[in-house]
Amino acid sequence: MQEDQAASDGGGRRRRGRRRGGGDAGSEVRPVVEQRPFRQPKLPFPPTELLSADELESIHAASLEVLKEIGIDFIHDEAKAMLKAAGADVDPNSDRVRFDPAMVEDAIGKAPEAFTLHARNPEHSVRFGEGYLVYCAAASAPNASDLEGGRRPGNREDYRNFLKLGHMFNAVHMWGGYPVEPVDIHPSVRHLEALSDMLTMSDKAIHAYSLGRERICDGMELARIARQVDDETFSREPSVISIINSSSPLRLDTPMLEGMIQLGRRGQPVVLTPFTLAGAMAPVTLAGALVQQNAEALAGLVFAQVNQPGAPFVYGGFTSNVDMKSGAPAFGTPEAMRTSIIGGQLARRYRLPYRSSNVNAANTLDAQAAYESVFSLWGAVMGGVNMLKHGLGWMEGGLHTSFEKFVLDADLLQMVSEFLTPIGVTPDDLALDAMREVGPGGHFFGCAHTQSRYKTAFYNPMISDWRNFESWEEAGRPEAYGTANRIYRDMIAAYEPPAMDPAAREELDAFVRRRTEEGGAPTDF
């Protein structure tokens, strides 16, 4: 995009960063957009409760009944052996494992209520639990999209461009996985290349995928090396997290269980998230889908605590519904808002940090993408979410990550953080002097109280266009999608990599080289 195009597109309001390759290399780098600092917001009020204590207990009790009577398939022989040794009822002729309620209750309370996930830049370490929110970038989409290039299969260039955006936006607290899958890197070494990019192009906390033993072990080593800590410190200071999706209904598969085993042994946290779409992989009633979600999450909790007592564990909720006409998954629905809030109630009942998401099912960045997304945020935030997965960029039910949605979400999430900031009620905030000065019929803009505060009094949005209609028409009727596109282009152009200890970089590169020479990880998972 040319500078003059941006200007003619109404971009005059925004300050521009230095252009990559421009002639003014000596001039100061100015921020592309005004941002709030990197800061985890904290919920300043009790989360909303949709179920009474009795109703919540009925979900819990039904989950225990599912675990005792129906059971869960654990597709992993070592896992079954561990559970059998710990007292579970393991069917010798199948993968089925059933749990006595006492065994489940025994696991509750063993995982920490809160923990810190360490980034290689300590200023970017994040706290899970205690009311704090962690915003994660979108993860795992097979496609990327932007206004000019449209939707295309994920590749390393798009992947790296998302890393640049995520590094620059303070609203990104951590990575929740690969923002887009770089499918042009061979699967045997993709985790090595992609995580090495993530750990060098950004200094925020990371997620590694639980796709078998080698990958997750490599991921942990890469995170440890990037932080330049020894094994003992690494085990004491969680530095990599992984989403464990149950293979709903009522199954945990081999790669996921392998990930849980390896992560737990080194003290790293997992997020057990059942993929319970009501009407498809879970009952069509929301209560039924929640019972199943909860049974799967509790089964994961029991296994995680059998594997490693005290291992950090996050309760994940992802229960939404499908479009019953087409079977398509739906997101940002009134059903998902309610399950998101009730999921939070369940997580708190078990004193676990809670994961939910910022999701939508739109194919383009129109009003639908925005309202489904904010409805998602409404359910997650009021439900007491701690880890907000897919916080930035998620579109189309997860089938593509959009560069423009990423920018728009940075704005939305900053607004959520601002909303969660308590207002001051000091005598100065109550402003009686200002009202005395202005009086009935006056105007506050010129008064001293306003003049000393107006620059920082309100959130200054990146996307919202508040010009009057005539000025907006003159500027070519810009829409949010185009504005976000301009910011994304400018941000990437202004990107500069974070500082990194050369020794860490060298060790990281050597590890990737060695593991690549060894053939990487098996691709038959």
Next chain:
Amino acid sequence: MQEDQAASDGGGRRRRGRRRGGGDAGSEVRPVVEQRPFRQPKLPFPPTELLSADELESIHAASLEVLKEIGIDFIHDEAKAMLKAAGADVDPNSDRVRFDPAMVEDAIGKAPEAFTLHARNPEHSVRFGEGYLVYCAAASAPNASDLEGGRRPGNREDYRNFLKLGHMFNAVHMWGGYPVEPVDIHPSVRHLEALSDMLTMSDKAIHAYSLGRERICDGMELARIARQVDDETFSREPSVISIINSSSPLRLDTPMLEGMIQLGRRGQPVVLTPFTLAGAMAPVTLAGALVQQNAEALAGLVFAQVNQPGAPFVYGGFTSNVDMKSGAPAFGTPEAMRTSIIGGQLARRYRLPYRSSNVNAANTLDAQAAYESVFSLWGAVMGGVNMLKHGLGWMEGGLHTSFEKFVLDADLLQMVSEFLTPIGVTPDDLALDAMREVGPGGHFFGCAHTQSRYKTAFYNPMISDWRNFESWEEAGRPEAYGTANRIYRDMIAAYEPPAMDPAAREELDAFVRRRTEEGGAPTDF
């Protein structure tokens, strides 16, 4: 719009209504869209509280100090005389009225905590208070807008088309004023023509503007005639409501006070809404803006109760902020979300129904319009709003009402109602039998539990397009704006007026005729 255009635009999913003037007059009229029934949702959980009890008291106490020390200008001699007689400190040389805290405290608790606003169709009467929500259509915009015609000054045809939409959408519980100002009707008779249209083309409850004595008295008579009730019944059964905007800061002007006097005398409710944009007509701090909002609202409450003890009164909150770079009003901001929630706390402290809004500042129906709108809804709903003004169609800070936004908002508000519907937790809802039947690794679509429920299990949106990317591309990449346009066109084409007692219609027409012959209302207000 031609039928074939709609079809090529991806409209195949929607059932179509009978076309106006079509040749198939004998065929059955089918609904244009699937709607939820007319129903007021009720908040099923306690509203969110952002301020502690002590902090809330500091707002209350500061408001009392404003009323005692600075005072409010009442630009109405009769109103001042009434307040003086009731014990207020009225400045003999100006409009300034000051209130002793005891006088304010005395007014609190006199207005009813809840009341019913009666529509001419009793099934459309609405309850204010007791946790119920009332969704009102957008009001008072000087311009209308749609996709084909763009933005144009309000006129009677657009006005009537909004009436048709509002009558047909069950998400519209009542009228909050004229959805667009029909400026092609002469101001002396506009209220007669516009309210007569509203009362005949729809059968929902109405708002009349407080623009001097004649207009509001005509409005009450029209509402009484439409309901065919006598004066005594009309006074006992509120049938028209009016927004009273204070002329912030700290002023109540003549037409508004005249409206309060006349409405109160006939037992009709008012909604006192200060227009307190922080940084412009109110202090730049949110606490300061809330103190001023509260002082103005309490002054209105005192006057309303002096005028007519026990008169129904709604506490209105509309505190938002301005863009400090341009002075433009902003809506759907994190500032407005917080003031909306705290406004609800104040209303409940005074045991009054609470009014807030569904607003945004976007110039077009893009992502901005949607996210600002849902952020507004988030603040209003979680804040315990009872009367949701501008619920459908509001755009551009109130400068235009959009036909497409009206449809989109009908969808959003139905989703809010659905979100507020408690989920069932009966044994049947908990779905243990379904999980027993399906078991680990199965699929729920075919099971009996799903089959008997799938048609009504989930909210079926009007706008959201959940087709997969390929089908959506084939359909021409429809966006929310275009989908809403198609539905709005179809709805208007399918409109049929509600039944009306011919005697009522005749009396209404005769009243309009007589008042028109008398010259209508003065235009020098």
